Amino acid sequence: MWETPKTDWVDSDAVNFEETFQRIEANIAYLKYLVR
């Protein structure tokens, strides 16, 4: 399932692995699905 990428990062934003990396990797997995 596609999740809208966060493209307004500022250095003070906290990186929440469960949210940030989950979104990034899930979106990459979805892209892989679309180009299969």
Next chain:
Amino acid sequence: MAWQTPKTDWITNPRSPMAVDFNRIEENIKFIKDNIDAKKGLIVDAINSKGDIVTIENSYQELANAITNINKNPRMASGSGQLVKVSDASAKLVVTGLPFRPARIFITGKVRTTAGFWYDSLNYSYLRYNSPYEYAIINDAVVPKTIEDKLFHSGPVIRYSFSLKCTITRNNNGFEALISNPLAPPTGYKTIIDEYQTNYWYAYEQEG
């Protein structure tokens, strides 16, 4: 949003990731997604112009299968219609509203048309002899190519061999079939087509 060159030297140039890195990564992900939507979407839209068959989430193999399937299964349509007079010696069948551009077209119909003119020596004028013409149009050719008819008059039997001509113009949602009699009348006289009967038509999409 433009593509940004990924940083691929994290091993040789290590540092803590910053906002600019996360923005680049997520913007590049969005860039690829937008490109897939746009470019794969072109293929999806082209396939779906033949009917709603696929979505952006179908695999490329499934898109290829859909194209193959479309090519093997051209659409067809059929119907009936009346000829519309274009001139004394021509009339046309107009078909619109098809969801495809027809490739192969078959038509059957019947008209009365001029078989020929014979000279009436008592009245010093030509008389026109009209005869029925039952036709089929197969791959743009009129069948039968010619019709034979005989006029029994007070004098010798007059034999006529006459023909019809058909020109089909195709467009993206139908076609026009112009049926005409190519017979050239004597000066001052007219060749006619009239008494149109219902035309039945079948149209097939291009295969492959």
